[in-house]
Amino acid sequence: MKNSTEVTEFILLGLTNDPDLQVPLFVVFTLIYFITLIGNLGMIVLILLDSRLHTPMYFFLSNLSLVDLGYSSAITPKVMAGFLTGDKGISYNTCAAQMFLFVAFGTAENFLLALMAYDRYAAVCKPLHYTATMTTSMCARLAIGSYVCGFLNASIHTGDTFTLSFCESNLVHHFFCDIPALMVLSCSDRRVSELVVVYVVGFNIFFALLIILISYTFIFISILKMHSSAGYQKALSTCASHLTAVSIFYGTAIFMYLQPSSSHSMDTDKMASVFYTMIIPMLNPMVYSLRNKEVKRAFMKVVLEAKLSLGLLFLTLYNEK
Secondary structure (H helix, E strand, O other), X not given: OOOOOOOOEEEEOOOOOOHHHXXXXXXXXXXXXXXXXXXXXXXXXXXXXXXXXXXXXXXXXXXXXXXXXXXHHOOHHHHHHHHHXXXXXXXXXXXXXXXXXXXXXXXXXXXXXXXXXXXXXXXXXXHHHXXXXXOHHHHHHHHHHHHHHHHHHHHHHHHHHHOXXXXXXXXXXXXXXXXXXXXXXXXXXXXXXXXHHHHHHHHHHHHHHHHHHHHHHHHHHHHHHOOXXXXXXXXXXXXXXXXXXXXXXXXXXXXXXXXXXXXOOHHHHHHHHHHHXXXXXXXXXXXXXXXXXXXXXXXXXXXXXXXXXXXXXXXXXXXXX
């Protein structure tokens, strides 16, 4: 990708320039990233290993863990390296690649959350037709569609941002190559680019939210009609985790991207960005597992099998001696 200016590198100013905070922040973000890796990889492995979790809901959940890993890994390692080495430079092409991956995985998560809401609608409101509606091939097509939309959206935003001219400064007041942070550096007219961001992001968010809203409207109507308290509790518990994740994800996304870059406070944006680039990917596995008996049961099964395997291994080694 070429640019008409001589800018070949951006300087990410990061969260703070205070030298006393670099090591503590490195420790904190390393811990967050470690928990993110363990939580999301663990969720994917649990779903793969336990046949009882081979259902549409857990298929979409495993994909959610995958995209959480994707957009967190596009950003967090670079932030950690900056704290440790003090190197805040990022090349023009690497910056574009980071933005592309972040937007692609973030958009995929947007549509996956909508698909998970539709899946819950089909399970709660149309239980007799659920297996016929949410077939393996249908779930695979829907998930692939989310990734295709993600990469198309990333192509639009990355191309839109990096066709701007950067001729005054290469100091990015952020810890990663986010769209608003780069747009404010442009010395060319960015009004059209800002409108592209607002309209495309707005369409993606509100289309997904519309699906979620309609799905949960029908779900709550069905729940209110239930006469069985056990069915009532089960329906609520399966939806509560998803609603929590939806509220956190869309709240921060709307705050960040549905306003012009000139209206952004960079310090506020950085704090919000920490939340949705690092905290949300760390929290999602916890949100979906703490209230979920099936995930807990699968985890305990894996732990017991691991203990048995270790016990047999030690017993074999002991007998050989």
